[in-house]
Amino acid sequence: EPWFQPIVRLADNEVVGAEALLRWNHPERGTIGPADFLRIAEDSGSIEAIDWRMFELSCALVPHLGHGHGYLTINVNARHLKRADFDAQLLSLLHRTGLANARLMAEFTESALSDQPERVRATLDRLSSAGIGTALDDFGRGPSSLENLHRFPLRMLKLDRSFVAD
Numbered sequence: 077e078p079w080f081q082p083i084v085r086l087a088d089n090e091v092v093g094a095e096a097l098l099r100w101n102h103p104e105r106g107t108i109g110p111a112d113f114l115r116i117a118e119d120s121g122s123i124e125a126i127d128w129r130m131f132e133l134s135c136a137l138v139p140h141l142g143h144g145h146g147y148l149t150i151n152v153n154a155r156h157l158k159r160a161d162f163d164a165q166l167l168s169l170l171h172r173t174g175l176a177n178a179r180l181m182a183e184f185t186e187s188a189l190s191d192q193p194e195r196v197r198a199t200l201d202r203l204s205s206a207g208i209g210t211a212l213d214d215f216g217r218g219p220s221s222l223e224n225l226h227r228f229p230l231r232m233l234k235l236d237r238s239f240v241a242d
Contacts, residue, residue, distance in 0.1 A: 077101055078134040083149070093147040093181070096134035098126070123153050131166070135173040135180070149181040149211060154188035157195070163202045170208075177207035181232060185213050186221070189228055197228055204229040 077100075083093040100108040117123040131150055138148040156162045170177055182203060189196050189212070200210050211232035212225070216239055225233065 078130055078137065080134075080138070083146070091146060093149065094138060095149040095183075096130060096138075096151075098130055098151070118153070118155075124155055127153055127156065128165075128169070132169055132173060135170060135175040138175060138179070145179070147179045147181050147209070148175070149183050151183050151213065152188070154185065154191060157184070157188055157199060158192070160195075163199050163206070166203070166208070167206055178209075181209040181211050183211040183213040183232075183234065186215060193227065200229050204231075 077098075078096040079099045080094040081097055082091045083095060084090065085092045098110045098114070100110075100113055102108050114123070117126050134148060134150060138146075159165075166180075166182070167177070170180060184200075203210055209231040210229060211234055212228070212230050213234045214236045215233055216236040
Protein backbone atom coordinates (compact mmCIF):
# COMPACT_ATOMS: atom_id res chain seq x y z
CA GLU A 77 0.00 0.00 0.00
CA PRO A 78 1.19 3.55 -0.57
CA TRP A 79 2.26 5.72 2.31
CA PHE A 80 2.55 9.36 1.36
CA GLN A 81 5.53 11.35 2.56
CA PRO A 82 4.94 15.09 2.27
CA ILE A 83 7.27 17.17 0.12
CA VAL A 84 7.72 20.56 1.75
CA ARG A 85 8.96 23.78 0.17
CA LEU A 86 11.63 25.09 2.54
CA ALA A 87 10.97 28.78 1.82
CA ASP A 88 7.51 28.75 3.43
CA ASN A 89 7.04 25.21 4.81
CA GLU A 90 4.12 24.63 2.44
CA VAL A 91 3.37 21.05 1.39
CA VAL A 92 3.77 21.05 -2.39
CA GLY A 93 3.54 17.33 -3.08
CA ALA A 94 3.91 13.81 -1.80
CA GLU A 95 6.14 10.86 -2.49
CA ALA A 96 4.39 7.49 -2.62
CA LEU A 97 6.38 5.05 -0.52
CA LEU A 98 5.73 1.31 -0.65
CA ARG A 99 4.72 -0.43 2.57
CA TRP A 100 3.35 -3.91 3.21
CA ASN A 101 0.58 -4.04 5.79
CA HIS A 102 1.16 -7.62 6.94
CA PRO A 103 -1.75 -9.16 8.92
CA GLU A 104 0.56 -10.57 11.61
CA ARG A 105 3.76 -8.53 11.49
CA GLY A 106 2.21 -5.11 10.97
CA THR A 107 3.75 -2.52 8.69
CA ILE A 108 6.82 -3.74 6.84
CA GLY A 109 9.15 -1.41 4.94
CA PRO A 110 10.53 -2.20 1.49
CA ALA A 111 13.97 -3.17 2.78
CA ASP A 112 12.40 -6.32 4.21
CA PHE A 113 10.62 -7.52 1.06
CA LEU A 114 11.70 -5.60 -2.04
CA ARG A 115 14.64 -7.91 -2.92
CA ILE A 116 12.30 -10.94 -2.79
CA ALA A 117 9.81 -9.14 -5.03
CA GLU A 118 12.57 -8.33 -7.51
CA ASP A 119 14.04 -11.83 -7.47
CA SER A 120 10.62 -13.46 -7.91
CA GLY A 121 9.70 -11.16 -10.80
CA SER A 122 6.66 -9.73 -9.01
CA ILE A 123 8.10 -6.23 -8.57
CA GLU A 124 6.54 -4.90 -11.76
CA ALA A 125 3.04 -6.04 -10.77
CA ILE A 126 3.54 -4.58 -7.29
CA ASP A 127 4.73 -1.29 -8.80
CA TRP A 128 1.77 -0.99 -11.16
CA ARG A 129 -0.61 -1.61 -8.27
CA MET A 130 1.23 1.06 -6.25
CA PHE A 131 1.17 3.51 -9.16
CA GLU A 132 -2.56 3.04 -9.66
CA LEU A 133 -3.46 3.35 -5.98
CA SER A 134 -1.21 6.37 -5.54
CA CYS A 135 -2.51 8.22 -8.59
CA ALA A 136 -6.10 7.55 -7.55
CA LEU A 137 -5.56 8.61 -3.92
CA VAL A 138 -3.36 11.69 -4.26
CA PRO A 139 -6.19 14.07 -5.25
CA HIS A 140 -7.85 13.22 -1.92
CA LEU A 141 -4.82 13.97 0.26
CA GLY A 142 -5.56 17.66 0.64
CA HIS A 143 -2.46 18.81 -1.21
CA GLY A 144 -4.46 20.89 -3.66
CA HIS A 145 -2.63 20.88 -6.94
CA GLY A 146 0.57 19.40 -5.55
CA TYR A 147 2.51 16.76 -7.36
CA LEU A 148 3.07 13.07 -6.73
CA THR A 149 6.38 11.28 -7.07
CA ILE A 150 6.57 7.56 -7.71
CA ASN A 151 9.66 5.35 -7.59
CA VAL A 152 10.11 3.43 -10.82
CA ASN A 153 12.09 0.20 -10.84
CA ALA A 154 14.72 -0.17 -13.57
CA ARG A 155 12.85 -3.17 -15.02
CA HIS A 156 10.09 -0.88 -16.27
CA LEU A 157 12.55 1.00 -18.49
CA LYS A 158 13.37 -2.23 -20.32
CA ARG A 159 9.84 -2.28 -21.69
CA ALA A 160 9.28 -0.25 -24.84
CA ASP A 161 5.71 0.59 -23.83
CA PHE A 162 6.36 1.80 -20.25
CA ASP A 163 5.52 5.42 -21.08
CA ALA A 164 2.32 4.43 -22.91
CA GLN A 165 1.22 2.26 -19.98
CA LEU A 166 1.89 5.09 -17.53
CA LEU A 167 -0.06 7.59 -19.64
CA SER A 168 -2.94 5.12 -19.84
CA LEU A 169 -2.91 4.73 -16.06
CA LEU A 170 -3.03 8.50 -15.59
CA HIS A 171 -5.98 8.71 -17.97
CA ARG A 172 -7.82 5.97 -16.02
CA THR A 173 -7.17 7.52 -12.62
CA GLY A 174 -7.79 11.11 -13.71
CA LEU A 175 -4.49 12.45 -12.37
CA ALA A 176 -3.12 15.20 -14.62
CA ASN A 177 0.18 14.32 -16.30
CA ALA A 178 1.75 17.51 -14.95
CA ARG A 179 1.12 16.35 -11.37
CA LEU A 180 3.28 13.24 -11.72
CA MET A 181 7.03 12.96 -11.20
CA ALA A 182 8.64 9.60 -11.98
CA GLU A 183 11.83 8.88 -10.03
CA PHE A 184 14.60 6.69 -11.36
CA THR A 185 17.90 5.64 -9.83
CA GLU A 186 21.08 6.30 -11.73
CA SER A 187 21.62 2.58 -12.31
CA ALA A 188 18.26 2.47 -14.12
CA LEU A 189 19.49 5.13 -16.51
CA SER A 190 22.76 3.38 -17.31
CA ASP A 191 21.26 0.23 -18.86
CA GLN A 192 20.45 0.94 -22.53
CA PRO A 193 20.86 4.73 -22.13
CA GLU A 194 19.53 5.61 -25.61
CA ARG A 195 16.31 3.67 -25.08
CA VAL A 196 15.94 5.16 -21.60
CA ARG A 197 16.53 8.68 -22.93
CA ALA A 198 13.86 8.17 -25.58
CA THR A 199 11.39 6.96 -22.94
CA LEU A 200 12.17 9.89 -20.63
CA ASP A 201 11.84 12.30 -23.59
CA ARG A 202 8.37 10.92 -24.33
CA LEU A 203 7.35 11.22 -20.66
CA SER A 204 8.67 14.77 -20.54
CA SER A 205 6.86 15.69 -23.77
CA ALA A 206 3.64 14.39 -22.21
CA GLY A 207 4.15 16.68 -19.20
CA ILE A 208 5.35 14.03 -16.75
CA GLY A 209 8.38 15.10 -14.75
CA THR A 210 11.38 12.86 -14.30
CA ALA A 211 13.73 12.81 -11.33
CA LEU A 212 17.06 11.23 -10.56
CA ASP A 213 16.84 9.59 -7.13
CA ASP A 214 19.69 8.73 -4.73
CA PHE A 215 22.27 10.69 -6.72
CA GLY A 216 25.70 10.04 -5.23
CA ARG A 217 24.93 6.64 -3.70
CA GLY A 218 27.26 4.81 -6.07
CA PRO A 219 29.49 5.92 -8.91
CA SER A 220 27.56 9.01 -10.04
CA SER A 221 28.12 10.97 -13.18
CA LEU A 222 27.37 14.64 -13.66
CA GLU A 223 27.08 13.77 -17.36
CA ASN A 224 23.74 12.08 -16.62
CA LEU A 225 22.35 15.43 -15.49
CA HIS A 226 22.84 16.69 -19.05
CA ARG A 227 22.16 13.48 -20.95
CA PHE A 228 18.65 12.86 -19.63
CA PRO A 229 15.62 15.20 -19.43
CA LEU A 230 15.48 15.49 -15.64
CA ARG A 231 13.41 18.03 -13.75
CA MET A 232 14.56 17.09 -10.26
CA LEU A 233 17.71 15.79 -8.60
CA LYS A 234 17.45 14.01 -5.25
CA LEU A 235 20.73 13.65 -3.42
CA ASP A 236 21.47 10.48 -1.50
CA ARG A 237 20.93 10.90 2.24
CA SER A 238 24.67 10.35 2.84
CA PHE A 239 25.22 13.94 1.58
CA VAL A 240 22.86 15.50 4.10
CA ALA A 241 22.80 13.08 7.05
CA ASP A 242 25.41 15.00 9.03
